[in-house]
Amino acid sequence: MSQVQYKIALCQLRVTTDKDGNIARARAAIHAAAAAGAKLVVLPEIWSCPYLMETLPSYAEDIDGGGSPSISMLSEVAASRKITIVGGSVPEKGSGSGQLFNTCCVIGPDGEIKAKHRKLHLFGIDIPGDITFRESDTLTAGQEPTVVDTDVGRIAVGICHDIRFPELAILYRSRGAHLICYPSAFNMSTGQLLWDLMQKSRAVDNQLFVATCSPARDPNSESEYMIWGHSSLIGPFGQVLAAAGHEEATVVGEIDLSLIGAVRESLPLEKQGRGDLYRLVDVQSESAAAGCVARGEANAAG
Numbered sequence: 001m002s003q004v005q006y007k008i009a010l011c012q013l014r015v016t017t018d019k020d021g022n023i024a025r026a027r028a029a030i031h032a033a034a035a036a037g038a039k040l041v042v043l044p045e046i047w048s049c050p051y052l053m054e055t056l057p058s059y060a061e062d063i064d065g066g067g068s069p070s071i072s073m074l075s076e077v078a079a080s081r082k083i084t085i086v087g088g089s090v091p092e093k094g095s096g097s098g099q100l101f102n103t104c105c106v107i108g109p110d111g112e113i114k115a116k117h118r119k120l121h122l123f124g125i126d127i128p129g130d131i132t133f134r135e136s137d138t139l140t141a142g143q144e145p146t147v148v149d150t151d152v153g154r155i156a157v158g159i160c161h162d163i164r165f166p167e168l169a170i171l172y173r174s175r176g177a178h179l180i181c182y183p184s185a186f187n188m189s190t191g192q193l194l195w196d197l198m199q200k201s202r203a204v205d206n207q208l209f210v211a212t213c214s215p216a217r218d219p220n221s222e223s224e225y226m227i228w229g230h231s232s233l234i235g236p237f238g239q240v241l242a243a244a245g246h247e248e249a250t251v252v253g254e255i256d257l258s259l260i261g262a263v264r265e266s267l268p269l270e271k272q273g274r275g276d277l278y279r280l281v282d283v284q285s286e287s288a289a290a291g292c293v294a295r296g297e298a299n300a301a302g
């Protein structure tokens with residue numbers, strides 16, 4: 001039975017080239033968040049190393065093979081504090097495949113990995129004179145949307161650029177998510193214009209909670225990829241329930257899951273929608289159902 005009301009912490013961490021230092025800083029921030037009463041802690045996209053495609057491979061960890069100091073730390077802290085952690089993301093070395101993924105693990109209060117989300121939509125942008133960035137040169141996209149039942153409700157996960165795709169959030173709502181967590185690392189170019197807008201849109205369109213968590217901005221960074229920051233918690237009516245600035249900080253907000261039902265009752269968008277004119281197809285459920293039909297037909301024939 002999940003908790004209806006609880007505190008969520010967004011740890012907007014400073015990230016450096018020192019992986020051990022990053023892990024130690026994240027550990028301290030999670031302990032502090034738990035001490036402040038958080039039952040759910042969210043970390044940023046790529047918090048164990050800088051978000052730079054050239055150096056990402058050298059920091060990659062084999063999560064399935066157990067060779068992941070970052071995830072081991074999250075498991076240990078989650079179990080010792082009895083909290084759920086949406087563990088931001090770390091570069092993951094696919095076991096045996098040579099592929100690299102941008103991967104978020106959700107850890108339960110028993111320290112076990114409950115879900116693993118590999119970023120579905122790789123970020124690619126080219127605005128001459130402003131920003132050029134292409135994750136697909138280095139990373140492989142994941143294949144599975146992620147929804148997981150936890151002690152603090154049904155959580156869906158997207159990583160940064162995944163937030164740009166409203167269909168994914170609609171799918172998550174249709175699968176019963178209460179909260180979508182988007183560990184992210186928006187940049188100065190698109191962050192200022194769109195960060196706030198997109199998290200509110202995903203929350204309001206689907207009448208659920210949205211939590212985002214970014215690394216802190218390093219104003220002295222020489223990287224052309226400057227982080228925007230502004231990790232936030234948005235409620236199902238678009239309310240900003242907690243928000244950080246751009247510096248290193250942990251912000252704590254309150255999630256009251258009963259708000260979802262209240263908002264959907266006052267404004268029943270699902271009933272008002274025109275399913276007779278448009279609808280989103282859950283491709284995976286459809287093909288699973290088609291597989292059952294096909295297997296049924298084969299059984300009947302055989």
Ligand SMILES: O=C(O)CCC(=O)C(=O)O
Pocket residue numbers: 045122123159160161162164184185186187190191
């Ligand atoms: O979609 C955007 O504008 C930013 C996305 C991004 O920074 C990312 O996916 O890491």
